[in-house]
Amino acid sequence: MTLPSPCLAGRWSTGVALALLGLAPFVLLSTAPFLFTAVQAHELGTDRAGLQLGQGLANASYAFSVVVAADLVRRIDPRRIYLGCTLLIAAGAGVAALAGSNGALIAGRVLLGLGSGMLLVVALPPAVTGHGPRRVPLTVALINLGLFGGSVLGTSLGGFAAAPGAWRWVFAGAAAIGIAGFVVGMLGFERGEAEAPRMGFDPSGIPLAAAATFLPFVGVSMLVGSPPTSPGFVVPTAVGLAALLLLVVREYRKEHPLMPARLIAHTLPITGVGAAMITGAGFTAFTELAVLRLQQVEGHSPVVVGATLATEVAGMVLAILLIVRVLPTRWPPVLVLGGLVTVCAAGGVLLSGGGLPTAAVAGFLLGLGAGTGVGPGLFLGALSVPAPRLGPAFALVQLLRSEAAFLAAPVVMKLAMSDGPGAIDRTILIGVAVTGVGAVVLTAVLLLGGSGPQTPDLRRWTEGEGTAFHSPPVAAVLRE
Known part of the structure; x- marks a missing residue:
């Protein structure tokens, strides 16, 4: 007997809500701890190294679970995965909110990461492709908040949660969002069938993904209390990378890959991804460096720092408006x-001097750059592959974006907190150089691919008839 569809199923607003309620908690909590780490460490009887290990394991679980979801979604009804993941998010955030030790906090954050990462694969594709081509630009703009954009709010949220015990309410709020996601999922996630329910477990891709995430994330977490030459950092990081x-090579060469590496190995996806x-890594690094300077060098309170960097939210709002206008064009x-260049410019502003006004301007540029560079960059690759493979x-x-953004932060902080005057400025300068060189290299990739301005065919893409962009091979101009 066929069960009736949930009462809210099929609506565009439901699809967007399902994606945001599932993705937002982890993204918000990726930057919020920047400002309440000291209070958290005191209350849990740990130190910065212990909290950094928890952050690394949480980020690793998030990155790993996107690969797990790519495997599970072929064999299990996506609705069941969504409902299970929202409960996992609620449970993980609840455990973290009630944590009496760093071990309990780590366990809660790992559960939260596992649930959130899977929903990128489960909830995002139907929200984007299931409501016609006219809805795609606004959908992409809003879901950008769940992909990375929500992190701009996390910094300010962390500033207001830096009082004793207040950080627990941040995790409690994340748990409430997870429960809301479960309720909306019950009422609005379409029932369906798995693509290949008899398909077996991938015996090599999943273990490789586990090594590629947990090893390097744990390795860079060791930098807080160890020198860069420490085997505890070098060995797991090198083996993980x-x-x-x-x-990636395995997925590229495999006939029926878990993830379509071959489909994104051309000009536009490489440029976008x-x-x-680089934009995500630059945003995370510059935001943390701004927090470090404002707190430890200039002596401002977490509340003042969080309020100052609230300009990131204004930048993100402008980014959302730009995405809606620009995505359907050439x-x-x-x-x-431009988003990558804007993040580079934000680093330049930070390098020009200290003070709250300077940090506020840099915050606006960081929000604008992250909003236009990260989510749209990922979708530049997504629109270049068929919608069924989204x-x-x-x-x-x-996975690749998470590795870059989340691995960069501990390395940056190690450089910024090294001995000697001017360590923060030197680290900012390195960040400006890396983002600037990245912008130049990726612009060259785009030009050498010969991909002239083209309007995406969103109708063809959403209806599963082909890609929205025609993306030429890498360096196609040189091959002619």
Whole structure:
């Protein structure tokens, strides 16, 4: 007997709500701890190294679970996965809110990461492709908040939660969002069937993905209390990054891959995903460096720092408006590369001097750059693959983006907190150089690919008839 569809199923607003309620908690909590780490460490009887380990494991679980979801979604009804993941988010955030030790906090954050990462593959594709081509620009703009954009609010949220015990309410709020996601999922997630319910477990891709995420994230977490030459940092980080490379090569060469690496190995996806990786890493690094300078050098309170960096939210609002206007036109690659350049400019503003006004301007540029560079960059790759492969493609591009953004922060903080005057400025300068060089290299990739301005065919893409963009091979101009 066929069960009736849930009462809210099929609505555009429901699809967007399902995606945001599932993705937002983890994204918000990716930057909120920047400002309440000291209070959290005191209350849990740990130190910054212990909290950094928890952050690393949470980020690893998030990155790993996107690959797990790409495997599970082929064999299990996506509705069941969504409902299970929202409960996992609520449970993990609840455990973290009630944590009496760092071990309990770590366990809660790992559960939260596992649930959130899976929903990128489960909830995002139907929200984007299931409501016709006219809805795509606004959908992408809003879901951008769940992909990365919500992190701009996390910094300010963390500033107001830096009082004793207040950080627990942040996790309690995340738990409430998870429960809301479960309720909306019960009422609005379409019932369906798995693509291949008899398909077996991938015996090599999942273990490789585990090594590619947990090893390097744990490795860089060791930097807080160890020198860069420490085996505890070098060995797991090197082995993990080698596993990541092997995983990508394996997916590229496999006839029926878990994630379609071959489909994104051309000009536009490489440009978009590369920009998202560097922009996300630059945003995270510059935001944390701004917090470090404002608190530890200039002596401002967490509340003042959080209020100052609230300009990131204003930048994100402008980014959302730009995405809606630009995505249906010929200029998404310009928007994406412009976002990367804007983050680089934010670093330049920070480098020009200290003070609250300077940080506020940099915050606006960081919000604008992250909003136009990360989510749209990922979608520049997504629109270059067929819509039916959107979920697995997002698993790969988000894995790569997460590795870049979340691995960069501990390295940056190690450099910024090294001995000697001017360590923060030197680290900012390195960040400006990396983002600037990245912008130049990716612009060259776009130009050498010969991909002239083109309007995406969103109707063809949403109806599953082909890709929205025609993306030429890498360096196609040189091959002619």
